[in-house]
Amino acid sequence: MPDICVASHHSRIRDLLADAEFRALANKPGFLVELRLDQYTDLCPASEQEALNVFAPNCVVTCRHPEEGGGNTYYTDVERVNFLRRAAESGAKFVDVEGRTSLTNFDKCGAKAIRSFHDFHRVPPLQELKAKWDELAGSGPGGGADVVKIAVMPQTIHDTLPLFDLLEYGQSKRVPTMILAMGEVGLWTRVLAGKFGSPFTFGRGEGAPGTAPGQPTWRELDELYRFQEIGADWPVYAVIGNPIGHSLSPLMHNTGLKAAGLKGVYLPLKIEGPPEPVLNTLVRAGLQGVSITIPHKEAVMRIEMEKDPVARQVGAVNTLARRTERKPLWYGMNTDAVAAADSLVAVSGSLDGKNVAILGAGGAARAVAFGVKQRGARVFIVNRTPERAESLAREVGGAPMSIAKLVELKPDVIVNTTPLGMHPNTDASPLEKAQIPQGSIVFDTVYNPLRTKLLQLAEERGCRTIGGLEMFVGQGVRQFELWTKATAPREVMHDCVLKALRERQKH
Ligand code: NAP
DSSP states (O other), rough: OEEEEEOOOOHHHHHHTTOOHHHHTTTTTEEEEEEEGGGGOOOOOEEEEHHHHTTSEEEEEOOOOOGTTSSOOOOOHHHHHHHHHHHHHHSSSSEEETTSOOOTTOOOOOOOOEEEEEEESSSOOOHHHHHHHHHTTTOOOOGGGGGEEEEEESSHHHHHHHHHHHHHHHHHHTEEEEEEEGGGGGHHHHOOOOOOTTTTTEEEEETTTOOTTTBBHHHHHIIIIIIOOTTTOEEEEEEEEESSSTTTTHHHHHHHHTTTTTOOEEEEEEEOOOOOHHHHHHTTTEEEEEOOOOTHHHHTSSSSSEEOOHHHHHOOOSSEEOSSSSSSSSSEEOHHHHHHHHHHHHOOOOOOTOOOEEEEHHHHHHHHHHHHHHOOOEEEEEEHHHEEEEEEEHHHHHHHHHHHHHHOOSSSSEOOOOOTTTOOOOTTTOGGGSSSSSTTTTEEESSSSSSHHHHHHHHHHHOOOEHHHHHHHHHHHHHHHHHHOOOHHHHHHHHHHHHHHHHHHHO
């Protein structure tokens, strides 16, 4: 089972020793602490020994060269090797020595030697990386490294794709290999490290800035991603978008998979540019399902896939499922449409013959329009740009409408699919209070905040209201069930998202 190594961010050994979080981690099964000797301004043989007394054996000891991201103090090769030798003698599990540092006559004393290389500016070409791997693998004490570690800096997720070949190269040579791509786009290299036989991955302390950009916290790795359990046979799921950091899908799906006792890990993938090469590469790591968010909804339609009838009608997919049994290898669904209609039916009962006015004519409006039309509703589209309202109304077999007409019509249901009212513009509403028909059902697809201005006004008008959270969870539940063929733990998925949204609203 791979470990989670929590990198010390402290600038003094004294601070590390006083840090209760790190002291507790030293004795937590499945965890290692990385002592970054180059960072400590109070490093001397005595303070190093004090730290080793606390953290060995569950530690990785590193004394980086400045050109490989080293910290506060410059040490000569001889000094660095002496610190590492002392760490090995004191029982540290791993010592990390850059390939640039000669290790002749280095006695590991039972520690494992990581031979490492760092490039903080780019991802070198694959041939160069393979040559670097060979050099590192063959240069450990006694003629070979116990672990090869290569850390690089991608600009986009596409830069990280050749790293798959490098991981497979390391696996074929049977030397444990750790490849780390720094930054948000490199998250997959950290979370999936165990799938490729890496002995550990790096996380940061809670609230710590992290010693490399893009490092998740140890708690995220442990509790959200279940890092230590991820094996070669675990399916991978992902949400693709840009930006993606705010997405609640990783929380909802990982929490759901864990609660259902299923193997599977769900990653946020920040993709600039075409998603297809990323998906094709991640399939090699077991990618089975994908959620699609802005701006990839259109690009994804160019991928060869079989679409379900709803996705064909809506003209958009928000979900891909991988098939192995027949071509095309992707199956595309639109789970938004069904989830939106389900959320409404849960409150209004049958939609058959009901008048549903949809505010907006974008992607969410399309999904809602086709979803409710399928349940027998009469659809009206109200939009800032009337031509788009006309076009969607024509496609769905409904009618375009102005706000003035909406007030006259007094529809049974109003659905907001514009971003008006969404955080941070929480004072905005697509309708004024007087424009909301008394007694109608008002559904806002916006879910941050949970209670939008529109919903507040609707409640004041005596309307029944539905927040966008129900639709968000509903579409996630359908994805979960499509991918896993198991019943989704809806309540658990709902509650974790609700809790996270409430937390966000506090800040
Ligand atoms: P989209 O394709 O960009 O469409 C946005 C629509 O809102 C367009 O019709 C646009 O009108 C209209 N609009 C934008 N700004 C406006 C403004 N200031 N005043 C009036 N109308 C405005 O976006 P989308 O993908 O449909 O997403 C829209 C919202 O739906 C999101 O913000 C999200 O909160 C919500 N959503 C929720 C879920 C869920 O699961 N709960 C799922 C998907 C989406 P024009 O045509 O005139 O530009």
